[in-house]
Amino acid sequence: MAEPRFTDRFGRPLVAVTGMGVITSLGEGKAANWAALTAGRSGIHRITRFPVEGLRTTIAGTVDFEGAEDFCAPKLSERLATTAATEAVEQSGLPRGDFPGALFVAVPPVEIEWPQRRALAEASGQAGDVTYADLLKATETGAFADWHDLFLFGTVADHLAERFGTRGSPISLSTACSSGATAIQLGVEAIRRGEAPAALCIGTDGSVHAEALIRFSLLSALSTQNAVPEEAARPFSKNRDGFVMGEGAAALVLESAEHAHARGAEILGYVIGAGEKGDGFHRTRSSPDGAPIVAAIAAALEDAGIGPEAIDYVNAHGTGTPENDKMEAMGLMAVIGERMRSVPISSNKSMIGHTLTAAGAVEAVVSLMTIREGVIPPTINYRVPDPAIPLDVVPNVAREAKVGCVLSNSFGFGGQNTCLVLSADPA
Amino acid sequence: MSGGPNERDVVVTGIGLVSCVGEGVEAHLAALAGLTEPGPWETERFAPYPVRPGPALDLSTQIPKKSDQRQMEPWQRLGVYAAGAALDSAGIKDDAELKARTHVIVAAGGGERDYDVDGQVLTAMRTHAAPDVLLNERLMSDVRPTLFLAQLSNLLAGNIAIVHGVTGASRTFMGEEQAGVDAIRIAHARIASGQNDVFLVGGSFNAERADSILAYAMGRLAYSGAPAAVADRTAPGFVLGSGGAFLVLEARAHARARGARVFAEIAAVGSARTGRGAGALAETLGRLFDETGTGADARIVSGALGLPSRDAEERSVLAARAPGAAPIVTQDLVGHLMEAHAPAGVALAAGLIATGEAREAAVTSIGHQRGAGLVRLRAG
Numbered sequence: 001m002a003e004p005r006f007t008d009r010f011g012r013p014l015v016a017v018t019g020m021g022v023i024t025s026l027g028e029g030k031a032a033n034w035a036a037l038t039a040g041r042s043g044i045h046r047i048t049r050f051p052v053e054g055l056r057t058t059i060a061g062t063v064d065f066e067g068a069e070d071f072c073a074p075k076l077s078e079r080l081a082t083t084a085a086t087e088a089v090e091q092s093g094l095p096r097g098d099f100p101g102a103l104f105v106a107v108p109p110v111e112i113e114w115p116q117r118r119a120l121a122e123a124s125g126q127a128g129d130v131t132y133a134d135l136l137k138a139t140e141t142g143a144f145a146d147w148h149d150l151f152l153f154g155t156v157a158d159h160l161a162e163r164f165g166t167r168g169s170p171i172s173l174s175t176a177c178s179s180g181a182t183a184i185q186l187g188v189e190a191i192r193r194g195e196a197p198a199a200l201c202i203g204t205d206g207s208v209h210a211e212a213l214i215r216f217s218l219l220s221a222l223s224t225q226n227a228v229p230e231e232a233a234r235p236f237s238k239n240r241d242g243f244v245m246g247e248g249a250a251a252l253v254l255e256s257a258e259h260a261h262a263r264g265a266e267i268l269g270y271v272i273g274a275g276e277k278g279d280g281f282h283r284t285r286s287s288p289d290g291a292p293i294v295a296a297i298a299a300a301l302e303d304a305g306i307g308p309e310a311i312d313y314v315n316a317h318g319t320g321t322p323e324n325d326k327m328e329a330m331g332l333m334a335v336i337g338e339r340m341r342s343v344p345i346s347s348n349k350s351m352i353g354h355t356l357t358a359a360g361a362v363e364a365v366v367s368l369m370t371i372r373e374g375v376i377p378p379t380i381n382y383r384v385p386d387p388a389i390p391l392d393v394v395p396n397v398a399r400e401a402k403v404g405c406v407l408s409n410s411f412g413f414g415g416q417n418t419c420l421v422l423s424a425d426p427a
Numbered sequence: 428m429s430g431g432p433n434e435r436d437v438v439v440t441g442i443g444l445v446s447c448v449g450e451g452v453e454a455h456l457a458a459l460a461g462l463t464e465p466g467p468w469e470t471e472r473f474a475p476y477p478v479r480p481g482p483a484l485d486l487s488t489q490i491p492k493k494s495d496q497r498q499m500e501p502w503q504r505l506g507v508y509a510a511g512a513a514l515d516s517a518g519i520k521d522d523a524e525l526k527a528r529t530h531v532i533v534a535a536g537g538g539e540r541d542y543d544v545d546g547q548v549l550t551a552m553r554t555h556a557a558p559d560v561l562l563n564e565r566l567m568s569d570v571r572p573t574l575f576l577a578q579l580s581n582l583l584a585g586n587i588a589i590v591h592g593v594t595g596a597s598r599t600f601m602g603e604e605q606a607g608v609d610a611i612r613i614a615h616a617r618i619a620s621g622q623n624d625v626f627l628v629g630g631s632f633n634a635e636r637a638d639s640i641l642a643y644a645m646g647r648l649a650y651s652g653a654p655a656a657v658a659d660r661t662a663p664g665f666v667l668g669s670g671g672a673f674l675v676l677e678a679r680a681h682a683r684a685r686g687a688r689v690f691a692e693i694a695a696v697g698s699a700r701t702g703r704g705a706g707a708l709a710e711t712l713g714r715l716f717d718e719t720g721t722g723a724d725a726r727i728v729s730g731a732l733g734l735p736s737r738d739a740e741e742r743s744v745l746a747a748r749a750p751g752a753a754p755i756v757t758q759d760l761v762g763h764l765m766e767a768h769a770p771a772g773v774a775l776a777a778g779l780i781a782t783g784e785a786r787e788a789a790v791t792s793i794g795h796q797r798g799a800g801l802v803r804l805r806a807g
Contacts, residue, residue: 053557112638130553154603161700218575414579418596
């Protein structure tokens, strides 16, 4: 039986955060990201990784300083995850290479990419029309064996599990744009069940290549405000016109408060609640009544054992698409009520873009830093308020504030809604 | 949370299974017993790689809206169909309230491509002065905008929510065979701990797509010989199959309260990361037998691959730990279903127990690249 102070109000092991790491287009590490985020600096820039001729969107928040010369999405995603997890595990003080818990990693779906398709087509010797039969034929040489492992969905997680010495079967997961939050949720659940004293939870995404961008572009999801890249992502503004793709990774060491206390680790904050709700309305759009978003937020508060009045700040999903921001504001108003008009809410995506699979984890780290530093990063590029979103979006300039409890929202295609409650103190 | 020692037991109350054999666990058990013809092989379309083709399905029985059918590619249709069949089997298809609090874990890879567009682009890129610019132009103009939604890994779960109204919340696990066994493991843990009462768990795989075969052909892991059972093959490799397998898992108390039929109890789920060094798989599997408490009388449903070194290590463990009846090899019945393979094995095992063919069963999951799992079932 654990000491009462190590359990939450439902008697479950209390889940502390003892290590965090992050990398985005703004830089590597918490310090660099925090400095940029609180200065209101944007990491969005013109894409140089591949030619942009013929594209409607030519900007993104790619991470170009991590060896992008041989770009391949799973390779970059693994590098980003490794960087973030190294920072997190070092901060936690847990042994390197012998992590006392499981790995939950949100990874972008992998696929054979165009450079590999082209190489296979060339190796096939087909001089006429190329078909997949030719690509299949080219494999018979055995020259492409390494690409099998590279393009398996489980490879990034396996490499991370090997490097950090996590326990058990690592889980690679996707809940689309809420994946990072789901990775944290899985870790919270594992610790509450007592399966292990710790969990390493990572969200990573280094998948900005031409086809990935074109896919979102064809769905009209991306901003086309290419002229001034830093000003394209405009969450909650009336003139928002879509999200900007970003890359990055974040890692959190979750640990039972009892385990953290016993080894004298510094506790950076707590994950006191997680909630989720599916939406069966449409593949890319939320139910018009916002009910699933409302249910996910309410479930997170309920799981935390707190009421809406306890929320001091909302780290928004805030993608900057016309649809998302409207629905998110509506859902928040429904749960938190009139008070929501004065609860600060901001979107990190205004500066780093939408880091997709990584976003929920990146934003959880930023949320916990907000609590620790007492400064709320702004929503930049907010010049034209949207009357339909009557919220305090912390426009353009960071704000000092005492923040004890943060609601962090993540929503994704396929009806995925995942919300986390992060707190300075045990609830 | 309910009290009592066995209230939180996890039981199988619904099975949806489609493959080359046909539809339904009964059809699969009949084929296993040799009462019906085995499922067909497709040896021409992807030669030299044979596959086990999916069945002809009347999609309208599970996916009534044509618009929904059109929005999906085959891997999703197989999965949504099998998920619907599992809900039917559990008797909850028309229970909107229950489906709204049923959680989903899907084990999936990614979806299909537009093979014609890919071929045309590759052909054109070969002679173009600026191939990457051409790629941008062709993809912008030739790709169907909604194809992305048939490719995203989590959109099988998304379609299950849309078509069947199962909206507790979904999570999609990726990672080949291991995703299937970990999906069952996590659902089991969440039910046993009292967090949730009902889960829909499973996956689907479309083998009739050159890009899927390509990934494994690159690794020289796709079987390219004449149709043969795993044990009879003279060349290494697995035969991919098209199919879908979903299970409704439920807390015993919840199943009892609504008068549900129990196929079997899932007594324990073990899964582990395992290296590829000699002996690593055997060591891991042996440990999973211990951890799951699997007895010597358990009927074995094997995830044997057709990769000699992996198979030999599995066989050595089975010979020592479950020396009874010869294992049922799921791949021989339906082909290798990758992420859906462990759920399909559990579906077969639950069927064997429900029909009295076995009192206890154990399903092995052997990752072709990494990982292993063992699911123990017993009469519920």
